[in-house]
Amino acid sequence: MQAHEIDYQIFGEEMQYVEIELDPQEIVVAEAGSFMMMDNGIKMETIFGDGSTQQQSGIFGQLLSAGKRVLTGESLFMTAYLNQNNNKSKVCFASPYPGKILPIDLRQFGGKFVCQKDAFLCAAKGVSVGIEFSKKLGRGLFGGEGFIMQKLEGDGMAFVHSGGTLAKRELASGEILKVDTGCIVGFTQDVDYDIEFIGGIKNTIFGGEGMFYATLRGPGTAYIQSLPFSRLADRIIASAPKSGGNSRDEGSLLGGIGRLLDGDNKF
Numbered sequence: 001m002q003a004h005e006i007d008y009q010i011f012g013e014e015m016q017y018v019e020i021e022l023d024p025q026e027i028v029v030a031e032a033g034s035f036m037m038m039d040n041g042i043k044m045e046t047i048f049g050d051g052s053t054q055q056q057s058g059i060f061g062q063l064l065s066a067g068k069r070v071l072t073g074e075s076l077f078m079t080a081y082l083n084q085n086n087n088k089s090k091v092c093f094a095s096p097y098p099g100k101i102l103p104i105d106l107r108q109f110g111g112k113f114v115c116q117k118d119a120f121l122c123a124a125k126g127v128s129v130g131i132e133f134s135k136k137l138g139r140g141l142f143g144g145e146g147f148i149m150q151k152l153e154g155d156g157m158a159f160v161h162s163g164g165t166l167a168k169r170e171l172a173s174g175e176i177l178k179v180d181t182g183c184i185v186g187f188t189q190d191v192d193y194d195i196e197f198i199g200g201i202k203n204t205i206f207g208g209e210g211m212f213y214a215t216l217r218g219p220g221t222a223y224i225q226s227l228p229f230s231r232l233a234d235r236i237i238a239s240a241p242k243s244g245g246n247s248r249d250e251g252s253l254l255g256g257i258g259r260l261l262d263g264d265n266k267f
Contacts, residue, residue, distance in 0.1 A: 003126030003156025004028070008103060016101045017094040018122070018159050022083035029080050030093050030122035038091035043082045080125065093122045093159070097229055100166040102185065104158045109221070113152045114193075115160050115186030118229070124156035160186060164227025171218025179214045182228035191220035 006028055007021040017036050020028045029047070038044075083089045095101055101121060104113050114132050123129065132151040152158045162185040169177055171191065178196070187193065195212045216222045 003106075003124040003154045006124045006157055008157065008159075010101050010103065012095075014098045015095055016099070017092050018101050018103070019090050019092045020081075020122070021088055021090050022081070023088055024083055024086055027080050027082045027125035028091060028122055029078050029125055029127075031120060032077065032079055034093040034096070034121055035079065036092040036094040038081060039085070039089040041083070041085035042089050042091055043084050045080050045082065046077050047080045048077060078129075095121070095161050097163060097232065099161055099163040099225065099227065102160050102162060102166060102223060104152065104160060104186075106152060106158060107155050109188045110190075111153055111155060112189040113158070113186055114189060114191075115150050115152065116184060117148065117150050119160040119162065119185055120150055120152065121159045121161045123152065123154075123158035127152055127154040127156045127158050162223065162225035163229050163232060164225055167224040167226070169216075169222045169224065171216060171220055171222060173219040175218040177216045177218075177222060179216060179222075179224055180228075181212060181214045182230055183224050183226070184214055184216075185223040185225045187216060187222040188220040190218075191222055192217040 004022075004026045006026060009019045009021075011017055011019065022028060022042070035044075081091045106113060106127065120129055130151050130153060132149045152160075166185065171177060181195065184193075194215050194217070196215050197212055
């Protein structure tokens with residue numbers, strides 16, 4: 001085992017958090033901003049890159065690891081939590097928005113799992129958080145995730161986050177699953193990921209689902225989310241008051257009276 005062997009428990013339904021139990025001198029690494037709480041005696045330290053064992057080869061390895069994280073839109077730094085106590089201690093990490101936390105045992109997936117760029121939450125020290133380049137032009141331009149996705153490599157536990165409800169699909173060899181490009185959480189390394197044009201003038205212009213969807217071809221395992229954060233953000237922005245404090249329903253006949261009736265009045 002290169003990665004630390006950690007125990008965990010996931011709590012909650014719509015707003016989950018994961019509790020990691022660390023043995024003495026065990027370490028878990030996490031994205032900045034995911035920390036929730038921890039027992040006394042756990043040391044928190046900011047590290048350059050992802051803290052994987054491959055990174056310990058010197059300054060070049062650290063720069064390469066950190067550079068990969070920048071390409072996926074993440075920070076140069078991560079946070080490591082070391083249990084300095086003589087007994088087991090716990091540290092918790094929370095979901096950034098409503099959804100599910102997915103535990104991934106990389107040993108069960110052949111040591112590699114590919115996920116969307118902002119899905120990673122935390123992992124045992126030794127798990128490498130790198131980049132997966134798309135080898136297909138169409139997928140890179142129109143696939144929703146661009147040319148770059150995240151890949152988690154190693155033999156330890158990692159945790160990723162999805163929005164809404166999480167669906168797991170086991171794909172047989174040659175089986176194809178068509179998915180909204182933003183709804184992909186991740187998939188195993190054997191799954192072939194591509195994009196496909198929806199087709200039809202009415203579908204393209206008036207369908208409201210975009211011009212492309214993703215195709216996942218088995219064999220392998222794929223995880224799909226019901227509520228991508230981008231979709232949630234778009235709905236919030238569309239419902240937010242516009243400049244001058246007017247909300248989008250103020251042009252109705254009832255106007256402000258309507259908001260009093262439906263309980264949406266703001267003081």
